[in-house]
Each structure stands twice: as structure tokens, then as C-alpha cells.
Amino acid sequence: MFPMKKRTLTLSWVMKKMYHDRMYYLMFLPVFVFALLFCYLPMVGVLLAFFDFTPFKFKFVGLANFMDLFFGIRSVNFWRSVYNTLFLSLSNLALGTILAVSIALLLNEIEQKKFKAFVQSVLYLPHFLSWVVVASIFTIILSPQGGLINNIFAFLGKERIYFLAEEKWWTPIYLFVSRWKETGWGTIIYLAALSGINPELYEAAEIDGAGKWKQALYITLPSLLPTIIIVFVLNLGKVLNIFESVFVLMNPNVLKVSDVVSVFAYRTGIQQANYGMGTAIGLFKSLIGMSLVLITNKINERIRGSSIF
Amino acid sequence: MTHGFLKNKHYLARDMFRICNGLFMCLLLILMLIPLLKVFADSLDRSAVYGLTLWPRNPSLEAYRVIVSNKNLYRPLLVSIFTTVTGTLLGLLITTLAAYVLIQKDLIGRGFFSKFIFITMIFNGGLVPTFLVLKNLGMTNTLWAVLLPASVNAFNIFLMKNFFDQIPTSLFESAEIDGASPPQVFFMIVLPLSAAALASIGLFFAVQYWNEFFAYVMYVSKPELYNFQVKLRELILNEQNLNDPTIIGYGNMVKNASVVVTVIPFLFIYPFAQRYFIQGVTVGAVKE
Numbered sequence: 001m002f003p004m005k006k007r008t009l010t011l012s013w014v015m016k017k018m019y020h021d022r023m024y025y026l027m028f029l030p031v032f033v034f035a036l037l038f039c040y041l042p043m044v045g046v047l048l049a050f051f052d053f054t055p056f057k058f059k060f061v062g063l064a065n066f067m068d069l070f071f072g073i074r075s076v077n078f079w080r081s082v083y084n085t086l087f088l089s090l091s092n093l094a095l096g097t098i099l100a101v102s103i104a105l106l107l108n109e110i111e112q113k114k115f116k117a118f119v120q121s122v123l124y125l126p127h128f129l130s131w132v133v134v135a136s137i138f139t140i141i142l143s144p145q146g147g148l149i150n151n152i153f154a155f156l157g158k159e160r161i162y163f164l165a166e167e168k169w170w171t172p173i174y175l176f177v178s179r180w181k182e183t184g185w186g187t188i189i190y191l192a193a194l195s196g197i198n199p200e201l202y203e204a205a206e207i208d209g210a211g212k213w214k215q216a217l218y219i220t221l222p223s224l225l226p227t228i229i230i231v232f233v234l235n236l237g238k239v240l241n242i243f244e245s246v247f248v249l250m251n252p253n254v255l256k257v258s259d260v261v262s263v264f265a266y267r268t269g270i271q272q273a274n275y276g277m278g279t280a281i282g283l284f285k286s287l288i289g290m291s292l293v294l295i296t297n298k299i300n301e302r303i304r305g306s307s308i309f
Numbered sequence: 310m311t312h313g314f315l316k317n318k319h320y321l322a323r324d325m326f327r328i329c330n331g332l333f334m335c336l337l338l339i340l341m342l343i344p345l346l347k348v349f350a351d352s353l354d355r356s357a358v359y360g361l362t363l364w365p366r367n368p369s370l371e372a373y374r375v376i377v378s379n380k381n382l383y384r385p386l387l388v389s390i391f392t393t394v395t396g397t398l399l400g401l402l403i404t405t406l407a408a409y410v411l412i413q414k415d416l417i418g419r420g421f422f423s424k425f426i427f428i429t430m431i432f433n434g435g436l437v438p439t440f441l442v443l444k445n446l447g448m449t450n451t452l453w454a455v456l457l458p459a460s461v462n463a464f465n466i467f468l469m470k471n472f473f474d475q476i477p478t479s480l481f482e483s484a485e486i487d488g489a490s491p492p493q494v495f496f497m498i499v500l501p502l503s504a505a506a507l508a509s510i511g512l513f514f515a516v517q518y519w520n521e522f523f524a525y526v527m528y529v530s531k532p533e534l535y536n537f538q539v540k541l542r543e544l545i546l547n548e549q550n551l552n553d554p555t556i557i558g559y560g561n562m563v564k565n566a567s568v569v570v571t572v573i574p575f576l577f578i579y580p581f582a583q584r585y586f587i588q589g590v591t592v593g594a595v596k597e
Contacts, residue, residue, distance in 0.1 A: 018417055021413070021491075023490055024410050027492070027495070028407060030403050030406060031403050031406065032422075034460065034461040035461050037442065038443075038458040039461065040429075042439040042441075042442050043432055045438025046434055046435060110331070119338060122341050124587075125579065130521075130538055130571070131520075131522065132539075132571075133568055133571050135542075138344065139545050140347075140351075140564060140565065141348075151361050265436050266527075269440070278436065278437035279435060282434075282435025282436055286435060
């Protein structure tokens, strides 16, 4: 035990204390080194956004990469990917919130404990399956060569459809598959919030003659609102990060509706080895993501008078 | 009289709601389970085309025999098992060590360490700079790129710290008075008292490493290092892969069976481990 005399906060005391605690610093070393290498070094790397950097060239070009992205030859594909990213993730977020809250409310009304637990287990399950597995399952089921859905179509005498290769089908399928995978997991936090509502509120409402419907409207939903807002804001920051889910479901036929910013950055920066440009796309993405979080947090502050950070 | 009638009507509405709610839940169950059941059934079905049934019409275990006897398929499975076991142990070691240092209240620099980890949660350099760092470290096209970066997970570290915070400090103090060094306290007291936390976070790591795909897309393109996820993806995408003489003719079965093989280990532990997963989430959510 090292004597903690706060008054004698001298250099020699600090040195002695740190020497005494040297084992702790040693134990922190692995995480320190790893975070430095894999998290902090890449942060410095964002400076590459201002360079024309390919395996053959390395030259400072200022904002040229961004000019090219916003207004130049890449701008059509770039803005398309921005639009797709925002459209896909915002619909996913809105749909996800509505579905998770509704399902949590309905689950909460089930009185048979075992049935409820079983439904919950099944709903949570796909969250743990990888996107590769989920995409594989749905690719098989939606396959034009004998997938379950097309077999039903054929059985009903309808034309077979190559769902994942048609632009008008791809977006709804992406949203459905995302919700199939993640909605159940999304209910956990709302179920936890529901179990925290004071039951006396319901008792009082019942005495006042409020039916179940009114109770849900005037007690349950307002009590859930803070949780809904927090989850929404936290997810809004991740809105631009969609990569894997899109990557495993997309194919060249539907690039127009499925190309998103991260995939565009990957294609440009890694597949085409245009490192400077790829970094610029990534930096744009992080900046937008951060401002989204700050803006929504501000709005939240205005409305509810409290910040979540 | 009116009152009694209203009351009956009230109960009737309640019962109707219960029935509808139950039916809705059953519908939800069907929607969740049919895709999984269909893939499982077809993995056992020798028929050339998929049918409409949810059970195999020509039952056979042939596809699974192909997976365990074809080097191109069992090798990725072994890589998956290896990276999952190594990665989980590495991740747990890194996480517990960091969390143990973060609970040392009077350690000089503790605040800095905590921020140092927290920042990695908010900012990241993006795909390309991370790729370039790993490339310059010579880690691309090696399993290091799969194992090391994923082992540092700020969320897991803070979760573990929350668990460690619940251990009574008197236990550490008495051990220190007895002359135990920090590593001794860590291995003899902290770890043995944290079985539930280790299970919970260990499972997070295991699922993460078993499901790893992103790291392969980014950093590893050597087929002999592929894990089963990447192989499964390849099977689903390319019919050409199925030209392999040992797979030909079993194409659809092998695809379905590969999905099942990727999911089965998880399905075995899930019923017993579910509470550990949820425990991790709710602890994190409450503290957030």
C-alpha cells in the first residue's frame, strides 16, 4: 500500500508513486499499443485526404479530392451514394424504431411467461447471425432458380423474379432483411424501459376510469419517449456507417439503388487503390456523421431541456 | 345494469386483444423461423431443385459429408475455429487487463487512460487509413489483421470495468497488505470473481470473431486464410466454385448445409448463454 499524502504532490512523490504502480502501467501497455496502432494512427491518416495518393504517386493537392467528389467526374456516383446511404439508413431507423416499440408494447402484454420468453429468444436470435449468413439465407430463399418465394410464385402460375437483381425490389428487400435481423434485438431496451414504469401510475389511471388504450397513450408512450429519443440519437450517428449489410446483399445490377458511401469509399480507396480519394470520402462521412449527432442532440436539448451527452 | 354491461364489454375487448396479440406473435414466430427451417430442411434434401416443403423429401447427410471431407471447405472451418478461440482469449486478456487498470482509483494517469479508450469509441480514421496502417505493419494477408484490431473494443472494456467495479475493494486491499502484487491480485482475485462477466464478454468476442467478414474484405485476400464466413459467401455468389468435382451435383445442398454449419455452434450455446448476452446489453444500457 502506497501512502496517499495528497499535500506532498511533488515531482519526486509522483515519480515514486508511478514507480510503485509500474505493474499497472505494464498491464495497460497492450491496450495502449493496440489502440495507438489501430485507432490513433489511422486518425492521423485522415490527412491523406489532401493528397493525391496512389501506389505510383504521392503529392499534396489541397482540396482537389473534395472538389472532384463534389463537382467533378466522381460527383454523380458520389452524390448517388450519399442519397442512397441517407435514404436506406433513415428509412431503416424510422422503421426500426416504430417496429421495435410496437413489438415491445405487444410483448409486454403477454401474460404467459414461457411463451413470452420463447418469442423473445426467437426474435433476438438473428442478431447474432453474421450478415453473410443472413444474406446467404435470403439469397437462397429469393433465388430465381427454385428459391422458396419463387416456387410459391410458380405454384400460383406467376412469373419468376430475380428479386435481388431488380432495382425496384432491392430496397424493400434490404429493409425487410435488416428488420428481420435486428428488430428483435432493438426491443430489449424498450422492454427494459417498460418494466421500469411505476405500476401505481396504471392503478391510478384505472381508478380514474382510463381504459387500456388510454393508459398506453397517456402513460406508456410518454414514459418510453426519453428512451426512444436516446436510442434514436445514438443510432443517428451511425447512420452513415452502413457497410456490411449492403455489401453482402448488393450486386452490380442494382448499384444505382444500393451503392452507399462506405462501399463507394471501399471501391475507390481499396479496390482501385486510390488512397487519397478513398480517405477523402471517409473523412466526409465521419464529419457528416458527427454533425448529425451534434445537431440532433441540440434539437433534443431544445425540446426536452436536457442533453444526452 | 349499464355498469355491468360495460364491464362485460370491457372484458370482451380485453380477450379479443389477447387473442389477436397471441396470433400476431405466432405470425411473427413463423416469419422469423421459416427462413431458418427452410435452409435446414434443404441442407438435408437430395432433390435437385428446392421445393415448397419445410422438410427434406429425399433425406440425406451427403452435403455434410462433403463439407467435412473437402479440403476447400473444412480448412476455412478450421480457420474459423482457430481465430474464434485465439481471438476470444486475446480479447478477454486485453479487455480485463485494461479494465483492471481503470478501476485503480488513485493511479496517476487513470483519467487519461479512460479518455484514451473512450475516444476510440467516437472517432475512427476510416477504411482507407486503417487499411494503410495494417499494410505498412505487414499485417495484410495475415491472420494478425483478423485477430489484433478486433481485440481492442472500447465498449467491452467499459462493460468489464462496470463489472469489476462491483467487486468489494476490501478484497484487493487485504491482498495488497498481504504483499500481493497487482498481477497476483488480478489473476488470483479479480478474474476468479468475475466468471459471469468473463462469460458475457467472452461470448461477445466469440460471436464477433466467428462472424468476422469485414476484416477479410478489407485486409485478407489469400484463399488459404479464409474463414468459413468468407467461404460461405463465395459458395453463394459463384456457381463456378461448385465446379469442384467433389461438390458438383450437391451444389444447392452444400450451400444450405454451409449456412447450417456456420450457425450450428451458436444455436447450441444460445439457449444456455442467452442471459449472458442480455446481461451485457442491459448493464451497458443502464450505465450509458
